[in-house]
Amino acid sequence: AQSVTQPDIHITVSEGASLELRCNYSYGATPYLFWYVQSPGQGLQLLLKYFSGDTLVQGIKGFEAEFKRSQSSFNLRKPSVHWSDAAEYFCAVGAGTNAGKSTFGDGTTLTVKP
Amino acid sequence: GAVVSQHPSWVICKSGTSVKIECRSLDFQATTMFWYRQFPKQSLMLMATSNEGSKATYEQGVEKDKFLINHASLTLSTLTVTSAHPEDSSFYICSAISGGLTEQYFGPGTRLTVT
Numbered sequence: 001a002q003s004v005t006q007p008d009i010h011i012t013v014s015e016g017a018s019l020e021l022r023c024n025y026s027y028g029a030t031p032y033l034f035w036y037v038q039s040p041g042q043g044l045q046l047l048l049k050y051f052s053g054d055t056l057v058q059g060i061k062g063f064e065a066e067f068k069r070s071q072s073s074f075n076l077r078k079p080s081v082h083w084s085d086a087a088e089y090f091c092a093v094g095a096g097t098n099a100g101k102s103t104f105g106d107g108t109t110l111t112v113k114p
Numbered sequence: 115g116a117v118v119s120q121h122p123s124w125v126i127c128k129s130g131t132s133v134k135i136e137c138r139s140l141d142f143q144a145t146t147m148f149w150y151r152q153f154p155k156q157s158l159m160l161m162a163t164s165n166e167g168s169k170a171t172y173e174q175g176v177e178k179d180k181f182l183i184n185h186a187s188l189t190l191s192t193l194t195v196t197s198a199h200p201e202d203s204s205f206y207i208c209s210a211i212s213g214g215l216t217e218q219y220f221g222p223g224t225r226l227t228v229t
Contacts, residue, residue: 034217043118043207043220044158090157101148102218104157 002027002093006105013081014113021076021108023065023091032094033074034102035065039087047089050074061085086112116142118210120221127198127228134194135224137208143188144210148218149181152205164191198228 003026013019025031032051036044048059055067065076074091088109092102117140127133137147146165150158162172162183170183180202182194191210195202205225209218 036220041205041223041225043120043222044209045220046217049217101160101163106157107155109155 002031002103004091004093004103004105006089006091006108008108009106010109010111012111012113015083016080019076019078019081019085019110021089021091021110023074023076023105024072025074025091025093026072027093031074032102033065033067034092034094035059035063035074035076036090036092036104037061037087038090038107044090047076081110081112083112083114086110116210116219118144118208118219118221120206120208120224122224123222124225125227127226129199129228130197132194132196133198133226134192135206135208135226137191137193137210137221139189139210139212139219142210142212144191144212145188146211147185147191148209148211149183149191149193150207150209152207152223154205158207161193195226198226200228202226203228 005024007022034049035047038044047063048057050057050067057065063078088107090107091105094102119138121136149161152158161176162170164170164183164185166185166188172178185191207223208221211218
């Protein structure tokens with residue numbers, strides 16, 4: 001069975017600082033990986049996804065993620081955080097290019113200090 | 115981009131009553147929709163997969179008689195929480211995909227409070 005671990009429950013960074021959110025997955029085959037962002041009381045918005053090819057994936061809002069098979073990781077990064085990035089971030093692994101039935105991590109709450 | 119709406123965005127109902135939540139894909143045909151439940155400060159838990167014109171597939175531990183799902187058209191799926199109880203209070207989120215899409219689009223969620 002597939003699983004996702006987000007080791008950091010809560011991260012606080014200063015505005016303008018760099019950000020890295022960790023994600024580790026467990027899956028027996030080629031994983032299909034996603035990062036989503038959720039603002040309070042809202043649904044999820046896809047930031048980026050990895051299916052194959054270049055292991056460094058660019059997403060929306062200046063985010064990127066790097067797939068490292070040897071480490072079973074798919075960490076999300078942003079070089080300079082903005083106050084509007086404060087939200088909940090979820091990593092997910094899917095069983096195929098059909099993004100449905102993804103397994104989600106428990107999420108990381110990002111707080112941005114002024 | 116693909117847009118998914120949910121209605122209502124929040125609802126309060128009394129214990130023992132039923133409440134229906136609608137999920138609509140506004141600008142694409144959704145062959146499959148998913149219903150998730152999210153508790154405060156927790157992740158999304160998949161409840162069921164809904165395919166147009168067929169019965170929903172429920173995840174283990176989800177009571178199909180309590181959470182009735184209907185996917186009557188390619189743009190609409192409904193979740194009815196029957197005989198609601200306070201423990202059913204939660205944030206319910208739907209998502210939709212179509213055959214040609216490799217990502218799921220999420221609705222904004224519905225906050226259900228059962229008193």
